[in-house]
Amino acid sequence: MQAPRRVGTGTNQEAVRRHNLGTVLRHVHRAGQLSRAELTRRMGLNRSTIAALTAELETLGITERTGPATVSAGERQGAGRPSTGVRLAATGPYVIAVDLRVDHATVARVGLGGAIQQRAHASTAGLAEAWQVGAAVATLIRKVVTDASSSAPLVGIGIAVPGMVRRTDGLIRLAPNLEWHDVSFSSVVLAALGVDIPVMVANDANLGALAEHERGAGVGVDDLVYISGQVGVGAGIITGGHPLEGVGGYAGEIGHLRFDPTGPPCHCGSTGCWETAVGGPAIAAAIGSALEDVAQLPQHLRQLTEASPELRRIGGDIGRGLASIINAFNPQLVVLGGYFSDVHPLVRDEILDGLTCAALPAALDSVTLTVPSLGDDSVLLGAAEAALDPLLVDPVASIGTALLDVPARLAG
């Protein structure tokens, strides 16, 4: 009995209301706590309109109002009546975020506002088949919802995968390091859980970029590139404030940019991809670590205080590869994620040298290099953000389709 979904490029009043309600929630989601007066300023709407919108969010159980006396730290300033605050409800909607890696998986229950409420972790080493991994993930999911309030709605699941994911349906086309081809992992997980809720599967680098853009090093930056170094090398790109996807959703496969045609063959079939120069195996070799240990690269790198000449050369290669990326995308920020965040402090100068000699000055001027400010949780929190997105687009619809009484329903 739900209203027919409108199509077409026109905007009607219902859509305006949806959009404004979602935008209010998005602001609260980003800022955590916010006064209605501040919302009025940021959205440019009338006070009374903001009051109506926040009231609706309250009746939906998403937010609650804080007394005007909340800010009591003695630093209030400016005359006038203090503004009522809006904050996220303790038993408000939440999502499940899954960060699937080559040999382990992390699952978290994440509320609106991006707070991790509960998390669980398990090794997946030795689990080759997707259904085995799916079962392990389902177990972790059951674990993280045990303490959830039964009145809090579960809005969806977000899953980060190291591979190429088709954006239309979340099919994993190819995850080389998991050795998966054409796996519908969302179906696998839902089957193991025995429920039906929206699942969003996406590439790990894209989600890392999303998280750093929303609540990490890239807040307020509308053009950024998140470089993911896990085993392979990939990138998540935000341009104009929106994720760059490409037709299929495979954009950002910068690990296979041509780097040195005289270099070694790459597992992709080509020769001299950037990944062969700066990928996990190359770095492992440069620091004398075993190739089987590629998944543990960050730990090994953190023990180093100085870079070997081999690692220094790789630093230069990182810089020269980044130069191509900066020329192509003209980002304001490059976030070095995965093991790159541990390589960066060791070879910062070499990276910059490589950059400077190969990037165009105009593009180089406006770019900054940094590491994720969310640490190792970028990708996990990005999966949460992706799963939360429908809620921020249309809160009413999303709450309507959410799952209630979750601990009991998943326990069965």
Added chain:
Amino acid sequence: MQAPRRVGTGTNQEAVRRHNLGTVLRHVHRAGQLSRAELTRRMGLNRSTIAALTAELETLGITERTGPATVSAGERQGAGRPSTGVRLAATGPYVIAVDLRVDHATVARVGLGGAIQQRAHASTAGLAEAWQVGAAVATLIRKVVTDASSSAPLVGIGIAVPGMVRRTDGLIRLAPNLEWHDVSFSSVVLAALGVDIPVMVANDANLGALAEHERGAGVGVDDLVYISGQVGVGAGIITGGHPLEGVGGYAGEIGHLRFDPTGPPCHCGSTGCWETAVGGPAIAAAIGSALEDVAQLPQHLRQLTEASPELRRIGGDIGRGLASIINAFNPQLVVLGGYFSDVHPLVRDEILDGLTCAALPAALDSVTLTVPSLGDDSVLLGAAEAALDPLLVDPVASIGTALLDVPARLAG
């Protein structure tokens, strides 16, 4: 006395009206002529709403209605009352488009709908200073408005430049082949014309991409890359239906992607950029043409029926470079503009071979290579589209600030 510009992320009713009016106009602009019934279908709004919106466009003098009997070719089908048509008014708003190249400039008067109403062309060889070129362009502009109706409003000027253009203000940061640094060409042209109207300066490849997306080979394609081969090599990229700009507006400088570190030095200071392998000078050398003739490459290429071995090798290099671009952006379409459209028929197989061995299968599956369907006018029409954009966003405001009585005002 104009209404204060609303800011903020909220949407109000006024904005809805603006958006819908602009969207109606955008549909007519794209389709040329359209029935109100068709508009109703495409926009998903009510018949009466469409009637009100089209009526407003009529009173603004932008469109006019065609009698229901317009379609008389005997191919009418379907029962029911025939729909009133909406078409662009003959004396409706128009823009000036300028395609500035290394040794010549083309200027056109372009109406809504993308029809070139008048055009002019002149060599700029020997004009080194920006003000000299600006004066030449102003002369061409005066020429193309001579026959314009004095009641038709001039909405703006769009200028395509082969260089890096800052998007915030249209400053030309660097145009290597014009040898310009930090030139505010919009000021130069406006000063030469003695009027003040909106001028949009942008990179030629970006505008070529825009035009092919709007009315060329990329209609309906939301992810495309337009490769521009003039003297240097650049790209204009559309992702998710929107131009990819980057912070400064310099995105798409793919001519300086790293291609072969053992290759020759590039004028940018780096070594082995893709441009050194497939740029104008390399192609001129491969077909035995003089280096001073780079601007005439297309003419020379069109006389060839067969590719030399050198040109074949360049074809492979084009393919291998495109592979990187396809991996990075995952486009649905790659449009080979500039001299590449003349190289393509000669070395199609070599390009495809290079592509196949270096691009990722998932990305390669969904991509098509083609040449501009607007021919040599892509960039010019893209400049027109860019200048028309404000009109399609807010018709009322744009008409309000437009210049009237243009032939007389520019003649002085």
Added chain:
DNA sequence: GACCTTTGTTGTTCGGGGCAACTTATCCGT
């Protein structure tokens, strides 16, 4: 020619944001 289908037109309804007046709550100066 009767009936059906589709569209334009017109008047009305509905809903959402803007606005103004009033109330409430705090700061600040005397």
Added chain:
DNA sequence: ACGGATAAGTTGCCCCGAACAACAAAGGTC
């Protein structure tokens, strides 16, 4: 301590735009 200034919440009303329904118009179909 007290009143004015300031800013924010609340309330009722208005305006505007899209939806809707009823009717008229124009053509197709049998």
